[in-house]
Amino acid sequence: MILTDAYASLDNFLPGLKEKLASQNFSDNEAEHSPVISWFKDSGGCRLMVKKCYGGLELTPWQGVLVQLGLGALSPSLAIGAGMHQFSIATLQEMAKTSTGLESLLLEAIAKNDLLVSSAFSEGNTSKSILKSQIIAKPSGKGFIVTGTKKPCSLAHDMDLLTASVRVEPEDTDPYFAVALIHKENDGVNVEQFWDANFLKASQSEAVKLNEVYVPHSMLVNVDENMAYHAHICGFVWFELLTTASYLGMVYGLVDEAKKRGRLCDQETVAAYIKLDTGALALKAITYDMHDQTQDTLSQVLACRYHLQEVLTQVTAQVMEKVGGLNYIGDNYFSSIAQTIHAFNFHPPAKHSMLAPLAAYYDNQPLVMV
Incomplete structure (x- = not known):
């Protein structure tokens, strides 16, 4: 049975997590200050989809689907949050195929240190393209000043890194697309309440505001069209x-x-x-x-x-x-x-x-x- 296989996948790849989720009731798992995201991180969830060459487990796509099925059955909020991390990992690994090496180093750090990655790649604004970033990066010294808001942004509180698509606006050339890699502890990274619905609260889907965040050249990757x-x-x-x-x-x-x-x-x-x-x-x-x-x-x-x-x-x-x-x-x-x-x-x-x-x-x- 597929649900049985999904639960077995949790036991195999996230040892102890299913027991922790069963140790408290559904309402507590789904509450605003629930520990389910940190439990996921502590059980090794951050490295599940990271390729073995970077130190991860490199689950197959079907194994990844089974894990998400199991998480969804036990904790909807955790499934949404974990899915956002795994999506961010997949994007970084795709970029690493043609990059200068920064993504590879980050993926190694993620796998080694169990870093949780969130994403600011699309904005849910009516009548605006989800591929057009509303986050702006302007050159400044040896880096960029990044300003914008991503809402909702899952894992807002527990994330270690934020991957964000940005619109770089140089003074003397046309704007271009890039990806910024931002540490949560950077000055100007703020989390504000956004999610007022009474479900999926534990996914930490709040507003992440970037208020003139300095990002060095080494943490911003230019991406051709x-x-x-x-x-x-x-x-x-x-x-x-x-x-x-x-x-x-x-x-x-x-x-x-x-x-x-x-x-x-x-x-x-x-x-x-x-x-x-x-x-x-x-x-x-x-x-x-x-x-x-x-x-x-x-x-x-x-x-x-x-x-x-x-x-x-x-x-x-x-x-x-x-x-x-x-x-x-x-x-x-x-x-x-x-x-x-x-x-x-x-x-x-x-x-x-x-x-x-x-x-x-x-x-x-x-x-x-x-």
Whole structure:
């Protein structure tokens, strides 16, 4: 069973974490000051997807999906936070293929010192491209002054490093795209409350404000347009894959919990698992063809994600009907999961924004991200 495999993956790659998550109730795990992110870090989660050549475990994509499924089933907030770290690692490793070496050194440090990495690569602003950074870097002496805000930014409190796409604005040349690598302890890095929803609080999705943060030349990587677009494609493949796995895991956990409480009969349980397993197997097929992330890979994972948005909503509604109103009202677990599943629709890129680009792609034109 896929959920069983997911839990086994947690035991294998994050020893002790599942027991810690089970040691306190769901509400405490998901609370604003929950320790789940630090537990993930302490159990070795930071190095899971880092390649062995940098000192990491180098999980396969499918192993990474199973870990996210298991985390989603046990702690939705942790799954979202962990997924952001793993997405950041994937982006750094893609950049390391063509860089001068800074990313390689950082990846080695991440694996050796269990550093947690967050990302400021896209901003959820209506009618603005998620590929156009709102964070500005201006040359200053032997470095750059970086100013801007990323909200929401998961892992805001516990992150050690922030990777941020920036728009460099020189005085005498055209602006260009770059990636800044910023230590959380740098002067001018501030975290402000942003997440007011009563779910996913433990993911630490707050506002990270960069107020004239000095970044030396050595910590800012220039990225040419072609490489930047390819890095974005690869990054989005990983982001969509891990995010989809996280929400799929949440609904696996919901079905499992409802079954344990005797709220689902065998027929209802099997019907739910068939729908969830179909989605998981689609993700598995994608992971086995991820040696090179291309537009085809991205279109496949987006199709899987958008399909599962509908499937997970349907399964959640069907299970909640069987759970009943008293359990929904009296148990924070059920009401929290029901609300959380809707957040799946809001992760970039939203389905409505990609309909025209996907229509062009299905008409044998290039897939253009928005």
